[in-house]
Amino acid sequence: MNMPTRSLLPTLGLAMLLFAAGCSKKAPIPPPPPAPAPASQAPASSAPAAGRATISEFSVEPSSVERGQSAILRWTVTGATDVVIDHGIGTVPATGTRSLVPAETTTYTITANSAAGPATRTATVTVTTPQPPAQPRPAANPRGTLESRVLSDLKDAYFDYDSNNIRDDARAALQADADALKKIFADFPAATVALEGHCDERGSAEYNLGLGDRRASSARDFLVSQGIPADKLKTISYGKERPTCTDATEDCYQKNRRAHFAAGQ
Amino acid sequence: MTPKRKISLLLAVTAALSGAALLLGQDIRDFITKNAGKPALAVVEFRGSGSQPQMAAFNSTLFSDLENSGLFELRPRSSYPLDNPQRPEDLRPADNNQGFALADWAGAPVNASHLVFGYTAAQNGVLAVYGYLDETRPSNPQAAQLLGQRYVGTLDDAGAIRAAHQYAADIISKFGGSGSLLGSRIYFVSDRSGSSEIWAMDWDGTNQTQLTTLKSTSIMPAISPDGSRIAFTTFAKGTPGIMIVDTETKRVVPFYNQQASMNATPGFTPDGKQIFYSSTASGTAQIYAAQVNGQDFRRISHREAIEVEPKINPKNPSMMLFVAGPGHQQIYQMSTEGIGVERVTNGEGEASNPAWHPDGQHLAFSWTSGIAKGDFNVFVMDIGSRQYVQLTHGEGRNENPTWGPDGRHLVFASTRTGKSQIYTMLADGSQVKQLTTQGVNRFPVWGVK
Incomplete structure (x- = not known):
């Protein structure tokens, strides 16, 4: 399969030219959301039984996007027994559209299989990276910075004394945290989030350092079981070195026995 | 086993238990006070x-x-x-x-x-x-x-x-007193400069000087047997890691931290050639040993419990104490190959901070003794008989006792006046002297220089 690679080269060259030119053009406005996939597709029986499949359209609009923006893949195929698009899209209806957020310049290949053999076509979307001092993008994350999102959307999970067991209230908190984390990571694909383990002031400082580590990793393991990638979460134990309150009351002790989230770098 | 032997065994066990309950034992008393033969x-x-x-x-x-x-x-x-x-x-x-x-x-x-x-x-x-x-x-x-x-x-x-x-x-x-305090220094953690740094002072509290300026949180120091190196746990690089500093030049000495969310509570072997520490490299905090530069690290223990504070016996370097679960923290002993794990404290309350006496027979430690959680006091125990005496009595938290080179003085941290400060006392709990007043001062250790 040399085709996609070859077709990539001129596109890349074009991208570099655009990049060198300063890319002062405004990013193209994304097209309206794609129409839902056709409810009914042409029945297979209507296609010529021994005919070759026809790919009458396979395009991506716009053909060049800035990183983080979406593009629409559109295709129309007739006479195929099945239609497959690579890069993880898989089997699709004969006619359809798909919204994509490509991380880098990508050449998609559509393969229409039929009794007469496969037919293929490719479409390339060029992804440009904005120059560092490019105009600020306030619209990129309308819901604020990573720090503010971590602070407002993620809730601490609390623990019993000298324990790293995830109790019921912590389980509920962490399940909500997992949903919030998925949204945060979708908005900030490069971000990592630190899971801090904290302890109350009782017990020795040394032992609490080990206990805090266990609390952070228990919470991490739970979040991973909820579908959060492990490499997005970093654990750190503060033991009892950074209490959130310092009163010698059970109320305060409970506030300190926690797994807490902080924005990564 | 004959019935008679059974009864005598039972009596012995009962005697041992009641002895422990009374917190008394003449041997340990003699060790502590030496009053009888005091010149x-x-x-x-x-x-x-x-x-x-x-x-x-x-x-x-x-x-x-x-x-x-x-x-x-x-x-x-x-x-x-x-x-x-x-x-x-x-x-x-x-x-x-x-x-x-x-x-x-x-x-x-x-x-x-x-x-x-x-x-x-x-x-x-x-x-x-x-x-x-x-x-x-x-x-x-x-x-x-x-x-x-x-x-x-x-x-x-x-x-x-x-x-x-x-x-x-x-x-x-x-009079058999060995290891003069002359020239000895106490190393400790103080936040008086704005962050928790390692400090040093003469044993009488004079000449207090700052050793580190990491502007992070640096805690839990251990002093090498010759007093030339201070190893400690620091958050300077994010997660808790071990750092070693030369006590004279104040320069950082290389130490390799293995890949882990935590490498902490270092302790030197009596020959100063190895460091034992706690690491989460394989999951839970467990005891590891390494060369003094951190290389050739190896896991010592395989228990599924939080393990910290390894302390190697000064007279028998194949034996160590450490603090661990499961359950509430207690002091344990084992060989430096990780075998023969045995609990040293009696399972009540929470015990921590074991510190060997230079004789390798006694340890100072802090213990809640079954009373309210967090109310630590300083105790001294004879490792052979497990007899112990209490040296501090309900004056705030009293933690991190370590022996002076003379084997007769202890330095410890106490909150008896509010914020934690460093104190010395004699091994019978008398002659308590406050050495620090500025800021919060914790984690004292006593070096020969």
Whole structure:
């Protein structure tokens, strides 16, 4: 399969030219959301039984996007027994559209299989990276910075004394945290989030350092079981070195026995 | 097993349990107090030939060193005869209570077992001290002398204090006191500069100086046996890691931290060649050993429990103590190969901070003793019999005891005045002295220098 690679080269060259030119053009406005996939597709029986499949359209609009923006893949195929698009899209209806957020310049290949053999076509979307001092993008994350999102959307999970067991209230908190984390990571694909383990002031400082580590990793393991990638979460134990309150009351002790989230770098 | 043996075993177990419950045991009491055989010293005022203004510094240093050693009962000067010998030649076999016979010091009202006397002179621009130590019981003065030594120093207060320290150390060594505190330093953590940094001070609390400026949180120091390196746990690189600093140059000495969310609570082996520490490299915090530069690390223990604070026995380097679960934290022992794990404390409350006495037979530690969580007090235990005594009593949290090189003093941290501060005390809990006042001061360790 040399085709996609070859077709990539001129596109890349074009991208570099655009990049060198300063890319002062405004990013193209994304097209309206794609129409839902056709409810009914042409029945297979209507296609010529021994005919070759026809790919009458396979395009991506716009053909060049800035990183983080979406593009629409559109295709129309007739006479195929099945239609497959690579890069993880898989089997699709004969006619359809798909919204994509490509991380880098990508050449998609559509393969229409039929009794007469496969037919293929490719479409390339060029992804440009904005120059560092490019105009600020306030619209990129309308819901604020990573720090503010971590602070407002993620809730601490609390623990019993000298324990790293995830109790019921912590389980509920962490399940909500997992949903919030998925949204945060979708908005900030490069971000990592630190899971801090904290302890109350009782017990020795040394032992609490080990206990805090266990609390952070228990919470991490739970979040991973909820579908959060492990490499997005970093654990750190503060033991009892950074209490959130310092009163010698059970109320305060409970506030300190926690797994807490902080924005990564 | 015969019924009779069964009963005697049962009795032995019951006796051991009740002994533990009473917190008493004569052996450990003797170790702690040594009251029975405490020598009674008469320490005369030394006079200088001519007017020597530094004699006040000399006399007060000699007296306080002997008193602070905890080895002696110092007899009050008000009970002394009016005259006292300055040279051995002044002593006579018998006297009529004028002070020139040893019997004058052995009998009432002085009742001293030993006499500390001597004189000083300015010779060729230096201060010369002639110091003696005699037993008072022998009738023959020639047989009474235990120490006769000349000390020299500069002709000022500093020279006089140094000579007094050396003289006191020689007297102490005559009574089996080993490891002088002279020149020893206490390392600790203070936040007085705005962040928790490693600090050092002389053992009496003077010369407090900052060793690190990491502007992070640096805690839990351990001092190498020769006093040249301080290892500690720091958040300077994000997650808790181990760092080592040269105590003289204050420079960082390389230490390899293995890949883990936590490498912490380092401790040196008695030969100073290895570091034992706690690491989460394989999940839960467990004990590892490595070369002193962090290389060749290996896992020691495979228990599924939080394990911290490895402390290698100074006399038997194949045996160690550490603090661990499961359940509430207790002190355990095991071999340095990780076998023969055995709980040392009795399972009640929470125990931590084991610190070996230089004899390798006793440990100081902090323990809640089954009372309210977090109310730690300092205890000393005999590792063989598991008998223990309590040295502090309900005055705030009292933690991180470690022994001075003399084996008679302990340094510890206490919140008895509010914020945590560093204190020293004798091994019987007496003569408590506060060494720090600025900021919060924690995690003291005592180095030979």
